Amino acid sequence: MLKKIVIPLLQWYNINKRILPWRDRNNAYYTWVSEIMLQQTRVEAVKPYFQRFITALPDVQALAQCPQEQLLKLWEGLGYYNRVRNMQEAARQVVSEHQGIIPEDYQTLLSLKGIGSYTAGAIASIAYHKSVPAVDGNVLRVITRITENNGDISRQSVRRVIEEALSEIMPEDKPGDFNQALMELGAVVCIPNGMAKCEECPVASLCQAYCHDTVDRFPVKAAKKERRQEDKTVFIIQDGEATALRKRPSKGLLAGLYELPNVPGHIDRERALEYVRKLGLDPLYIEEMPSSRHIFSHIEWRMEAYRIRVSSLEKAKDKDLIFADKEQTGKRYAIPSAFGAYARYIKEEKR
DNA sequence: AATCCGGGGGC
DNA sequence: GCCCCAGGATT
Numbered sequence: 001m002l003k004k005i006v007i008p009l010l011q012w013y014n015i016n017k018r019i020l021p022w023r024d025r026n027n028a029y030y031t032w033v034s035e036i037m038l039q040q041t042r043v044e045a046v047k048p049y050f051q052r053f054i055t056a057l058p059d060v061q062a063l064a065q066c067p068q069e070q071l072l073k074l075w076e077g078l079g080y081y082n083r084v085r086n087m088q089e090a091a092r093q094v095v096s097e098h099q100g101i102i103p104e105d106y107q108t109l110l111s112l113k114g115i116g117s118y119t120a121g122a123i124a125s126i127a128y129h130k131s132v133p134a135v136d137g138n139v140l141r142v143i144t145r146i147t148e149n150n151g152d153i154s155r156q157s158v159r160r161v162i163e164e165a166l167s168e169i170m171p172e173d174k175p176g177d178f179n180q181a182l183m184e185l186g187a188v189v190c191i192p193n194g195m196a197k198c199e200e201c202p203v204a205s206l207c208q209a210y211c212h213d214t215v216d217r218f219p220v221k222a223a224k225k226e227r228r229q230e231d232k233t234v235f236i237i238q239d240g241e242a243t244a245l246r247k248r249p250s251k252g253l254l255a256g257l258y259e260l261p262n263v264p265g266h267i268d269r270e271r272a273l274e275y276v277r278k279l280g281l282d283p284l285y286i287e288e289m290p291s292s293r294h295i296f297s298h299i300e301w302r303m304e305a306y307r308i309r310v311s312s313l314e315k316a317k318d319k320d321l322i323f324a325d326k327e328q329t330g331k332r333y334a335i336p337s338a339f340g341a342y343a344r345y346i347k348e349e350k351r
Numbered sequence: 352a353a354t355c356c357g358g359g360g361g362c
Numbered sequence: 363g364c365c366c367c368a369g370g371a372t373t
Contacts (some may be wrong), residue, residue: 038368045359046368079357082371114368136368156352183368193362193365224365225354253356295359337358 001109005146005168005203010174012202013181016188018043021050028102028127029060035122036087040080043187049078056164062101064091069308072256072334074140077106079337086114104128126176131245133166135159138186145190148208227298234262234305236289236345237276239313242323243346245333248341255301258333259323260342262303272306280317285309305342 020043022034033053037046037210040347044336053074057063063071066088090112102123103109109120121134133139140153143162151158171178189197195217198204209215237244245258261273269286276283289305313323324333326347335343 035368040356040367041358042360042367077358079359080369083369086370114370118369122368134368137366138368146373154352180368187368195362222368249359255356294358298355298357310373 002147003166004206006171008202008206009185010171010177010183013177013184017180017184018188021047026127028123030054031123031127032102032119033087035080035119036083036218039083039119040200045078049075060091060094060102062169063088064095068256069332069334071154073130073332076334077171077337079088081257082334083114084255084308088324090115096101100107104130106132107132112288117159119151122179125179129174131170131172131175133163133170134183134344135163135166136183138183138190139166139179141192141219142186142190144184144217145196145209146203146207148212148218149217150220152222154222159213192195227296227300229302230264231298232262232264232265232301232303233267233272234260234289234303234339234342235272235275236260236305236307236342237279237281237310237313238307238345239310242313244313245322245324245335245346246318246320247322252336254336257336258322258324259335260305260339261318265302266302269306272308276310279321280315281310281313282315283308283310289342289345294338294340296338303341307345 008209019222022030034046034050037049056070056074058065068085068088071088072081073086075081093112094100103112104124106120109123110117113124118134118136121132124130124132125134128169140159140162143149143165148182149158151161153159155320185201189201190306191197196215198207198210198215201207201210202212232325235244244261247261248254248257249258267275270287273283273286285308287306287307292303292305294301294303311335324346335346
């Protein structure tokens with residue numbers, strides 16, 4: 001009977017819950033921002049971003065009004081950049097349609113951009129004490145182990161069954177604590193990859209997988225597909241004052257962020273010089289840089305690079321190019337980590 | 352239902 | 363290398 005986990009879980013959580021910057025503030029905006037940041041992202045990675053973000057944009061109105069360049073800069077390095085664009089769109093919805101107050105109702109929360117079933121449940125239960133489940137990857141792992149549910153967790157049907165089961169046992173007085181207790185247990189005790197610390201688990205005796213010594217067989221997940229390889233040649237074009245950057249398209253991978261100019265495939269020095277001349281620039285030196293690799297969840301970039309000194313960047317015809325000096329680079333342009341290996345040359349003094 | 356969308360930390 | 367993370371939108 002699943003209901004038996006409620007009391008021991010809440011007791012365990014009361015004693016073991018981590019102190020987190022967004023926890024116990026009684027502020028729905030803090031809950032919201034933290035939940036968006038925590039999507040597919042670990043607690044430790046989020047902490048410094050959360051503090052900085054809240055300081056810069058302390059409330060829904062500030063978020064709604066923030067220029068997108070600053071918004072992306074605040075998110076730089078966190079990944080999944082649509083999260084923050086969607087959150088701003090939702091903030092504008094909140095201002096225009098909900099008098100600037102983050103909705104309490106689960107269904108209304110669901111109607112906001114970037115808020116799906118998990119995040120709606122998290123905000124409703126944690127910030128507003130509504131009795132709705134919040135099923136994330138941690139909860140799926142914990143519950144499939146306790147119940148020895150061998151369904152593929154990537155299927156909606158499995159998730160729905162778990163949400164319904166949790167709805168029935170949800171403690172009406174502490175739904176937020178209950179949801180967080182499940183997630184906390186999944187994050188620190190009931191962890192993946194054969195690392196589960198069952199001896200520390202408050203509900204081990206109620207766990208079917210523990211009792212049958214099958215913990216590591218759960219959760220069941222469909223095999224992931226291979227990631228595609230993409231070769232690129234990256235250009236670090238400098239005139240001694242500035243480095244050429246380019247703004248990426250507003251849709252797709254790394255949308256709206258800045259990058260070093262680059263072309264598909266690996267090309268030799270001559271073609272690299274040709275590329276630079278076609279921009280209207282006069283190359284003075286060319287230098288091969290170390291190759292670099294960046295792995296996304298679904299793509300792998302294999303990058304080769306040239307650093308090219310030109311007489312003056314001002315001659316470039318390409319209207320998409322931006323000339324970033326050392327100061328601007330740090331403040332204005334959000335450059336994703338994919339270019340991390342070469343980003344340091346952007347700021348570095350040229351020879 | 353399958354695919355797209357980042358980056359990092361732990362093993 | 364491989365796993366997976368306080369997921370959601372789009373097709």
